Amino acid sequence: MRETQSSSPQSDRSSGPQASPGPQASPGPQASVPADRGETVVEVVPGGAVTGAIQPPGSKSLTNRALICAAFASGTSKLTGALRSEDTEVMIEALRTIGLDINVSDGGRTIVVNNAGPRASSSSQCEPHSLFIANSGTTIRFLTAALSAASGQYNLHGVPRMHERPIGDLVDAIVPIMNGTIRAESTNGCPPVVIDSAGWHAGEINVGGSVSSQYLSGLMMAAPIGSGDANSHPTRTTRIAVTGELVSRPYVDMTSKVIESFGGKVTTVSSGLAAGQSIAFDISSSASTDGYGYRGLDYAIEPDASAASYFWAAAAISGGSVTVTGLTHAAMQGDVGFVDVLKKMGCEVDEDDNGITVTGRPLRGIDIDMNAISDTVQTLAVVALFADGPTRVRGVAHNRFKETDRIGDLACELNKLGATVAEHEDGLTITPPADGVKGLHGAVLETYHDHRMAMSLSLAGLRIAGVKIKNPSCTAKTYPEYFADLENLIGRSHHWSRLA
Numbered sequence: 264m265r266e267t268q269s270s271s272p273q274s275d276r277s278s279g280p281q282a283s284p285g286p287q288a289s290p291g292p293q294a295s296v297p298a299d300r301g302e303t304v305v306e307v308v309p310g311g312a313v314t315g316a317i318q319p320p321g322s323k324s325l326t327n328r329a330l331i332c333a334a335f336a337s338g339t340s341k342l343t344g345a346l347r348s349e350d351t352e353v354m355i356e357a358l359r360t361i362g363l364d365i366n367v368s369d370g371g372r373t374i375v376v377n378n379a380g381p382r383a384s385s386s387s388q389c390e391p392h393s394l395f396i397a398n399s400g401t402t403i404r405f406l407t408a409a410l411s412a413a414s415g416q417y418n419l420h421g422v423p424r425m426h427e428r429p430i431g432d433l434v435d436a437i438v439p440i441m442n443g444t445i446r447a448e449s450t451n452g453c454p455p456v457v458i459d460s461a462g463w464h465a466g467e468i469n470v471g472g473s474v475s476s477q478y479l480s481g482l483m484m485a486a487p488i489g490s491g492d493a494n495s496h497p498t499r500t501t502r503i504a505v506t507g508e509l510v511s512r513p514y515v516d517m518t519s520k521v522i523e524s525f526g527g528k529v530t531t532v533s534s535g536l537a538a539g540q541s542i543a544f545d546i547s548s549s550a551s552t553d554g555y556g557y558r559g560l561d562y563a564i565e566p567d568a569s570a571a572s573y574f575w576a577a578a579a580i581s582g583g584s585v586t587v588t589g590l591t592h593a594a595m596q597g598d599v600g601f602v603d604v605l606k607k608m609g610c611e612v613d614e615d616d617n618g619i620t621v622t623g624r625p626l627r628g629i630d631i632d633m634n635a636i637s638d639t640v641q642t643l644a645v646v647a648l649f650a651d652g653p654t655r656v657r658g659v660a661h662n663r664f665k666e667t668d669r670i671g672d673l674a675c676e677l678n679k680l681g682a683t684v685a686e687h688e689d690g691l692t693i694t695p696p697a698d699g700v701k702g703l704h705g706a707v708l709e710t711y712h713d714h715r716m717a718m719s720l721s722l723a724g725l726r727i728a729g730v731k732i733k734n735p736s737c738t739a740k741t742y743p744e745y746f747a748d749l750e751n752l753i754g755r756s757h758h759w760s761r762l763a
C-alpha cells in the first residue's frame with residue numbers, strides 16, 4: 264500500500280458531511296493510515312491472488328442494539344466481541360451523558376453496562392441533554408425512539424450530512440403515542456431531533472418503512488421501555504405496524520432476536536392488518552425484567568458481516584481464497600448473504616463451523632435485488648468491474664439516504680475507473696470495458712465521508728494500478744483498522760507493498 268499526496272485534487276460531488284467536531288480520536292490502531300492531511304490518499308498496489316483468513320471486528324448493528332437494550336435493562340450487561348468505532352462510541356457517549364455507567368475494556372471489545380436505569384432528565388430541567396451523534400444512523404434512530412419512550416429532554420444532532428438524513432417517518436410515528444413534544448428541526452424531516460417527553464401512552468404505532476428499517480427497529484426496541492409508569496405496565500404489548508414497503512428486512516429480524524435475548528417478546532403479525540399496513544410486530548417484555556424493559560445479561564457480538572464483504576470480495580476480485588472466521592449463514596446479520604451473490608457471479612463458496620471461504624473464479628455479470636443487503640452494494644459494484652458482462656443492482660433506492668448518495672456518488676467514482684456505470688432510480692448497472700481489466704485505469708477517488716466508499720473502492724486497486732483513495736480515515740465510522748487489516752491479509756501472501 265502506498266500513502267501519497269494526491270496530484271489532482273478533486274472536489275466532492277455531493278454536498279455530504281464535512282469535518283465533524285467529534286467523536287474524539289479515531290479508536291484503534293491506525294498502522295497504515297495516517298490522520299488525514301489535506302489530499303492524503305491511500306493506494307492499494309495490484310498483486311496476485313489474495314489468500315488467507317481474517318476475522319473482522321464486531322458487528323456495528325449488534326453492538327448498538329445490545330447497548331440500547333443493556334441501557335434499559337435491570338442489572339449489569341457485559342457485551343463481548345463488541346465493535347469500537349465512531350458509530351458505537353457516539354452511542355456509548357450519548358448513553359453516558361444520560362447517566363449510564365459504561366465501562367469499556369479490551370480495546371473496546373468488552374463493554375460493561377452497569378445499570379440502575381438511565382437517568383432521564385427531569386421535566387423541570389432547563390437545558391435538554393445535548394447528544395452528538397456524528398453520522399450514525401442507528402444511534403440517532405434507536406435513541407430517538409428509546410428516549411422518547413423513557414421520558415426526558417434531549418437534543419440529538421450530528422454532522423451536516425446527518426442533518427440531511429431523513430428521520431421524519433420515525434418522528435411522525437412517535438407523535439401520536441408520546442406524552443410531550445418531538446420534532447425534527449431540519450427541512451424535510453431531518454435532525455436535529457428535539458424531544459421533551461413524559462413517555463409513551465398505550466396505542467398502536469404506525470411507521471413508514473420505505474426509507475429505512477432503522478425507524479421500525481428503534482420503535483421495536485423502545486416498546487418494552489417503560490415511561491414514568493413503567494412498573495404499571497411491564498408486560499404491556501405494543502403493536503407496531505409498517506405502512507408501505509419495508510426495506511432492509513434482515514435488520515428487523517436481527518432486532519427481534521436481540522430484543523428476545525434481553526427478555527422481550529416479539530410476535531410477527533402478517534394477517535388481519537389495516538389497509539396500507541404491510542406487516543406488524545407485537546412487542547412486550549417479560550415480568551422477569553423487574554419493571555425495566557429488559558433484563559441484563561452477558562451477550563456475545565458476532566463479527567461484522569458488512570465488513571466481511573470486503574475480504575470475501577478481495578478473493579473474488581483477485582482470484583484468491585479468503586476465509587472469514589466467526590461468521591456462517593447461521594449469523595443474525597443478513598449481510599452474510601453477500602457470499603451467495605458472489606456465488607451467483609461464479610465464485611466458489613465453502614462453509615464450515617469455523618466460517619465461510621470464498622474462492623475467486625471467472626466472474627459473470629448478474630441481475631440482483633440487493634434491498635435486503637444494501638450495505639454491500641458498493642462492495643458488489645467493485646467486484647462487478649471485473650465480470651464478463653454488465654451487472655444490474657436493483658431495489659436499493661434507499662441507498663441514496665445513507666452516508667452519501669450511494670447510487671449517484673458510487674456511479675460517479677466507478678466511471679472514473681473506465682467502467683460504464685448507469686444510474687437508475689433504484690440502483691445501477693455496471694458495465695465493464697469490452698476488453699476487460701485492460702480497459703480499466705487508475706484514478707483519484709472521492710469517498711464522500713462514507714466509510715463504505717473508502718473500503719469498497721480500495722479493492723479495485725487489487726487489479727488496477729493507480730487507484731488512490733481520498734480521506735481513507737473515514738473508515739473510522741465502523742472499521743478504524745480496515746486498511747491495517749487489509750494490509751495484513753494481503754501481506755501474508757506478499758501481494759501488498761507500501762512506500763515510506
Ligand SMILES: O=C(O)C1=C[C@@H](OP(=O)(O)O)[C@@H](O)[C@H](O)C1
Binds near residue numbers: 324474476
Ligand atoms: O439497523 C441497522 O443496524 C442497519 C440498517 C440498515 O439501514 P437501512 O434500514 O436504513 O437500510 C443498514 O444500512 C445500516 O448500516 C444498519
Ligand SMILES: C=C(OP(=O)(O)O)C(=O)O
Binds near residue numbers: 401402665
Ligand atoms: C448506512 C450505514 O450506517 P448508518 O445508517 O447506521 O449510519 C452503514 O454503516 O453503511
